[in-house]
Amino acid sequence: MFGFDLTDYDKKVYLEELKDFLPDTIVDSHAHCWRREDDEYDRVKFPKKWTNLVAGDCTAEDLIKTYKDLFEGKKVIPVVFGNSIVKCMEHNAYIEKVKEKYGFPTLFWTRYDMSAEFVEEHVIKGGYAGLKPYLGGCKEGVKPADADIYDFLPPEHLEVANKLGLKVVLHVSKDDRFKNKSNLDTLLEIEEKYPNVKLIVAHIGRAYCPGDVGDAFIRLKDTKNMLFDFSANTNSEVIREAIETFGTKRILFGTDLPIAKMRMYRIEENGTYVNVVPRGLYGDVSKDIHMKESDELEITNFVYEILRAFKKASNDLTLSKQDVLDIMCENARKLYDIKF
DSSP states (O other), X not given: OOSOOOOHHHHHHIIIIITTTSOSEEEEEEEEOBOGGGOOTHHHHSTTSGXXXXXXXXXXXXXXXXXXXHSTTOEEEEEEEOOOSTTHHHHHHHHHHHHHHHOOOBEEEOOTTSOHHHHHHHHHHHTOSEEEOOGGGOOTTSOGGGOOXXXXXOHHHHXXXXXXXXXXXXXXXXXXXGGOHHHHHHHHHHHHHOTTOEEEETHHHHOOSGGGTTTHHHHHTTOSSOEEEOTTXXXXXXXXXXXXXXXXXXXXXXXXXXXXXXXXXXXXXTTEEEEEEETTTTSOOTTOTTEEEEOOSOOOBHHHHHHHHHHHHHHHTXXXXXXXXXXXXXXXXXXXXXXX
């Protein structure tokens, strides 16, 4: 899919619910870009994993067209990074071309086995604004799902980030994610030991249901440098609590495109999130606990569901237009020094 083909229902959702709510300028602080020829083995090995069902690639041109389709009348600038562990340097090379052509802020995709010198050299040479570690690129002998944060974001990389004043977008690990004590201990330690690092906790710590939060907001409430994006998060209660805890200056809008092209809405079952999708659209999803099919005719896209949740949280908190502008644009614009 190149861009996004809007249905009449999509257009209705945007025009009646979102267009007037959204500011004219938007920064998507969490977007993936890569070419199909640089795709990695796990899309073949795990083809039915729900995050692999939507798009086999997402070039910069695809991303730009998607914003044009989804955000009529708005200007959107993304913060972009790759989407591969195995071929991360091929993805990074493409990201550098995207930066050169379009001027988007970019993040350098890292692996645990990269030396600090290697990371620093490439970040400086490529003009990257920060790092994007991922649990799949963890220390040898450690299962990604079980990895501690330092198993895929080693202190040596954080020293580089602290030295250069980089942003770090972090996708926390472990089954209990945001409420995991080890994860929270490490987040607090990073805040204390690396004061020049702007750590962005992606997806609000992967807290897609209220039960995923635990005491995370209580433990992190006194942090100063940490920020949180709500990419791929459609839970208005979690978004509202994040805004209540950290204020409107430390929350960032993000999509997680192209994953967010998925036609879906999200529900909670047995304490976990479930994406409800049109029957047959993504093949056989019966063995994925995070997927359920529906015969409903009016199902919009993931991006709009994220925005619906944010709008509900905003209304619950009676946020001002300036608050919405800050979260949708200004916080990330200032963080990455973006010029519209």
